[in-house]
Amino acid sequence: MSYDLLPFDFTRIPGGTKYLATNFAGECCLLSRSDLFAIVERKVSVGTALYATLTSKHFITAPDSTAAFHLLAAKYRTRRRYRPDLASLHIFVVTLRCNQSCTYCQVSHCSHDEPGMDMSEATAMGALDFAFQCPSPAIKIEFQGGEPLLGFDVVRRIVEAAEERSQREQRSVEFVLCSNLYALTQEHLDFIARHKMAVSTSLDGPQPLHDQNRIALGGASHEHVARSIGLARDRLGPDQVAALMTTTRASLGAPEAIIDEYIRLGFLSIVLRPLNPYGFAAKQWKVLGYATDAWLDFYRRALTYIVKINQQGVPFREEFSAFFLQRMLTPFGDGYVDLQSPTGCGLNVLVYDHDGGIYLSDESRMLAAMGDQTFRFGNVEETRFSDFIFDPRFLALIDETMCEGVPECIECACREYCGSDPVRQYRISGDFVGNKAGADHCQKVRSVVGHLAELMDSDSRARDVLLSWV
Amino acid sequence: MAAPPELGDQDVAGTIRIDTRVYSLSAIKKAAYRFSDRFFVAIDPDHEPEVRVRFSSKPGSATDLHVAVGEFSNELLDQDLRERIRGETEGVRRLLLAHALSRVPLIQPELETSDYDPEASA
């Protein structure tokens, strides 16, 4: 008896001969080219391991069975179920003032004492108003800057007003403070603890690397952040304090030292993300930048070390990989802004600048600081949420850039793991869609996903570690 | 006035002739798209039913042309396979999308809402 094909895509893993194949809902398996031909030619026999894999993963189905159809539709829907809630992450740029001058800074900032660079009370309340017009029942407010500790009065005001409003409207609100923690005081910590805020800071690695990248007015930025991390962890609990790392060329040679530094300071996870050529990083690209291949080598080496220390009993997670693993192995959606289709810009995240400007993402704000207002959609004083969400410019942007309709993306096996970012694309090519052929982004995603798939296929101990992250 | 630029034979680094009875035009175009980062690619009809695909190197591109032509042939095979799969499954794909994105409960209606309370049905 022959079988019916179900929709699936396949893409060759960069640098290898195997193909990653994914079904309609994004479940994947590794196939050779001869497997692919055999599947289409109906040469896969019942009872073989390949047949079992393909039926259980809904690549093929018996002609009289409808189970696969319903399961695929359910999984597809599950992954997208929270998207109609629209933006749940709202970033408030409470001040542009900063006490550091990081070499790769991707946000606009000015010196620590420049006047007129804080968000005013009226703007803050206007932005809060806008945020609460979003239908999402759960809102996360993230404070950024510059350095939000320098504008902490604004933070306080927003937190108190948001809590009061969320109680009134029966919605949940969470707060995250994105800060270099250089100027952290006990008073700040008291407030943070009292309002159950989470803290996200930057840690690039051991002291020489961190200080090289992150130049503080008073120097010794690593010493300060290490001390603050300790204080914050003890006061707030370890899972309320997170650190993000920015990979520069200097990081590439020392992934193990960076991970050890994270462990030394008490972290049990890291996010390995590549540096994007925006902001100051673009100007410094000759010094800081690196090719995609170099980053991929760094990533693979870091992951090898992390898997090894997991096997030694240190439960350390790599979050970039964990994100892909969740997409590959479960039908559940996530709120990861950078990789959503339709785009997460404006649909998952909104940014309110210190002057009340509404932006689709951090990068949009950077563009505006350099004179390009393409991704600014009004301001909190004049614009209602309903005006914004139905703005024809915004709708066109979403529509044009959906992976489900873009060349290359429509047939890519990594489509369900990927997403569109019109702002990033605009920075690279001047248009929202770009030419995906040979694109760095595509190579990165396909290589990372391919590496994880091959690792799980070939190394059972590594697979156990990776599965524990899902 | 100077003549507008043309992709003359002297610029072309490699040519492949493909019979459109073997590979569809859309498969050829999709395969060609994948090389558009490293090469300029031109597709012309040439002695029906063949088409001629001409590659010329982009400045700064380091790809070996023989390798590229070989890869193009493999890519054609892949695109052809994709077309066959899509052809067979297009109907099911549309149904799946319609079903998934509709408001019709898919498996068990009471499990579909986020306020499902397991104790309520007790």
Add this chain to the structure above:
Amino acid sequence: MKLFGHLGEEWDASSFVARVTCHPDLPHVVRAHHVLVTSTMGDHAGFAAVLRFAASADGAASECSPRVLRLEPTLSYLTEGDVVRIKPRVGEIEVLFRRQSRHNCLVPTTRCNVSCQMCAQPFTGHDSEHLRDLMQAIPLIDPNTETLGISGGEPTLLGRRLVDLVHRIRLFLPKTRVEILSFSNTFDSRRTSPKLDCPTSPSAFRSMQTAPNFTTALQAGRARSTTQFLACSTSSVQECRLNSGSSSRSRSSLA
């Protein structure tokens, strides 16, 4: 099952806590908080101590760093993820937490204000060091632990320090349910009940007059886990269950 043993030597140093590991090549950066359980010799630089199942300690080896100590066969169950306390001045090792057990119980004090004839843990003397070591042990405990008990003696005699311990458990082990075993007679006496300062609301001084007030103080802070307060007295039994975000409710049930 014995939860303590002798190490075969004594030396002048403060007591310390460490997590047990069987991995000799654990990354150096975490070794200071680990003791290595092994039967082999080798370069174990960086570990807090090395525990070996040998008939007798190698005299020369125990002079070098890390110290190599003898582990009694009765403690052969020690495995990855357990937490121990080593008391150098009396040459003893105590097992504070066993990862494979579902019934771990911390004993922050053996002091008690009652003297029961059937007591299995009578007061043994000066014990203020317990709490300091326990506070250091909390971050070493597996965060996937389902339940952690706090017993004694009478743990509520610690007053504010008991609240600190529970909060620390909540911070580092947010998924873990805490069960406090108490005689609860301290709740009834205005004279003896200490005042509890709720750490996150300095203005709220509460006296331990009734179990719900005490549990309110325990509940303060980031309460995502459940703290169950089991109180038993000879006359009545009250069980107060705390759930995160909801007010405490009490009901009577028999022990």
